[in-house]
Amino acid sequence: MPSNYPQVLFQNRKPDRITTLEEYRQSGGYRALADVCKHWSPKDVQQEIMNANLLGRGGAAFPTGMKLMAVAEDAPYPRYIVCNADEMEPGTFKDRVLIHADPHMIIEGLILAGFAARAEEGIIFIRPEYENAARILEREIKIAREAGYLGQNILGNGYSLEIVVHRSAGRYICGEVTAQMNALMGKRPNPKVPPPYPTEKGLWGRPTVFQNVDTLACIPHVINNGAEWFKGLARTATGGGTKIFCVSGKVNRPGCYELPLGVPLREIIEEHAGGLPPGSEFKACLPGGASTRFLSKEFYEIEMDFESLRKVGHRLGTGAVMVFDHKTCLVAATLNLIEFFARESCGWCTPCREGLPYIRDLLRRIEEGEGREEFIPMLERMSKHLWSAYCAFAPGAVSPVEGLLTYFEDEVQEHIVQRKCPLK
Numbered sequence: 001m002p003s004n005y006p007q008v009l010f011q012n013r014k015p016d017r018i019t020t021l022e023e024y025r026q027s028g029g030y031r032a033l034a035d036v037c038k039h040w041s042p043k044d045v046q047q048e049i050m051n052a053n054l055l056g057r058g059g060a061a062f063p064t065g066m067k068l069m070a071v072a073e074d075a076p077y078p079r080y081i082v083c084n085a086d087e088m089e090p091g092t093f094k095d096r097v098l099i100h101a102d103p104h105m106i107i108e109g110l111i112l113a114g115f116a117a118r119a120e121e122g123i124i125f126i127r128p129e130y131e132n133a134a135r136i137l138e139r140e141i142k143i144a145r146e147a148g149y150l151g152q153n154i155l156g157n158g159y160s161l162e163i164v165v166h167r168s169a170g171r172y173i174c175g176e177v178t179a180q181m182n183a184l185m186g187k188r189p190n191p192k193v194p195p196p197y198p199t200e201k202g203l204w205g206r207p208t209v210f211q212n213v214d215t216l217a218c219i220p221h222v223i224n225n226g227a228e229w230f231k232g233l234a235r236t237a238t239g240g241g242t243k244i245f246c247v248s249g250k251v252n253r254p255g256c257y258e259l260p261l262g263v264p265l266r267e268i269i270e271e272h273a274g275g276l277p278p279g280s281e282f283k284a285c286l287p288g289g290a291s292t293r294f295l296s297k298e299f300y301e302i303e304m305d306f307e308s309l310r311k312v313g314h315r316l317g318t319g320a321v322m323v324f325d326h327k328t329c330l331v332a333a334t335l336n337l338i339e340f341f342a343r344e345s346c347g348w349c350t351p352c353r354e355g356l357p358y359i360r361d362l363l364r365r366i367e368e369g370e371g372r373e374e375f376i377p378m379l380e381r382m383s384k385h386l387w388s389a390y391c392a393f394a395p396g397a398v399s400p401v402e403g404l405l406t407y408f409e410d411e412v413q414e415h416i417v418q419r420k421c422p423l424k
């Protein structure tokens with residue numbers, strides 16, 4: 001039986017419908033906002049979030065409190081707060097599930113983060129495939145506005161915020177915040193590596209804070225229950241909060257599970273996701289979406305939190321666990337991911353634009369039985385080379401290749417020696 005852990009973000013989740021404003025209120029919703037409007041300063045909110053060890057859930061794990069604090073007190077207005085709901089990372093679907101489960105939790109989180117940064121305009125940047133989620137948000141924003149939680153002079157505090165939903169044109173790179181900034185300003189969405197950071201010069205040259213949906217959803221709970229409580233939800237000293245793990249691939253019960261940060265990988269797979277189907281054995285998983293490295297069986301007991309994975313040279317990323325069994329060819333799986341990344345490269349810099357198709361072609365030839373011994377060092381060299389690309393897209397894109405070569409080089413060799421895929 002799966003262990004019963006506290007459900008914080010999923011406390012109101014229902015199988016068939018969203019949580020209404022009234023239901024959200026009954027579970028303590030908008031209490032944090034009311035409290036903040038009466039008794040807290042923006043600095044208090046920033047500090048509480050900082051103390052809570054809340055790390056960004058969008059993939060980079062940057063401390064949320066620190067980002068909010070980076071908006072200088074005397075920075076110019078208007079300031080912007082952006083909710084990143086782009087979620088194009090293959091295997092990741094937690095933001096969509098959260099929006100469909102409890103949209104007001106995200107709206108309240110966005111208002112609180114906006115208050116901490118003294119932002120006047122809020123934007124939810126959402127991928128076009130999430131049209132239903134976009135409509136839910138638009139409807140619930142209107143309801144929140146009618147209830148006095150948005151608009152001018154929120155709950156009599158003097159603070160004002162409006163939120164709009166912006167549909168992306170649909171490219172993976174638009175999830176990266178500097179590319180997203182260009183997309184929002186109607187420009188070609190190339191990344192623009194900081195400095196200046198968006199908190200200093202973001203949208204239209206004004207301070208802008210970008211936070212992931214899941215990160216924002218944590219904020220009302222941090223304010224309501226305090227930083228110590230939030231930290232205590234994690235099973236590791238360096239973690240803070242629960243984490244929504246989206247599990248897919250060779251498991252009996254794929255889905256989103258809210259579990260303490262630091263829960264062992266084995267427990268996620270065997271207890272919560274129902275283990276592998278009969279006749280399947282665990283071979284590897286990607287721990288945090290397509291742009292992380294494969295974890296082999298030797299990591300089966302690892303504590304799934306940001307710090308534990310970082311210490312062993314891995315990343316928790318988005319917490320999207322994709323499970324592969326012993327009958328799955330990891331060369332083919334990696335090829336599939338590289339095909340995606342090669343297509344999604346924005347094309348701005350040469351190592352990424354040319355390097356990913358090169359890696360794709362090598363992997364394709366290996367998978368089709370045309371591989372040669374020298375392809376392995378060529379793959380290694382080219383993967384290293386991608387670390388010199390302009391933005392973080394490229395190192396993420398080659399992560400599965402690096403994992404493949406580190407833990408499963410034998411499998412690549414077998415393809416080359418047998419001149420075919422040994423698993424087909």
Ligand SMILES: Cc1cc2nc3c(=O)[nH]c(=O)nc-3n(C[C@H](O)[C@H](O)[C@H](O)COP(=O)(O)O)c2cc1C
Nearest residue numbers: 056057058060084086087088175176177211212215
């Ligand atoms: C190529 C690329 C794609 C990204 N896609 C997303 C995304 O879809 N959603 C997201 O929240 N963050 C994404 N990120 C991370 C963002 O750049 C940023 O770190 C995050 O939105 C900040 O919010 P957080 O601190 O709450 O995680 C992406 C990063 C890269 C490099």
Ligand code: SF4
Nearest residue numbers: 346347348349352391
């Ligand atoms: S690394 Fe790739 S996505 Fe990033 S700027 Fe270069 S071409 Fe564009």
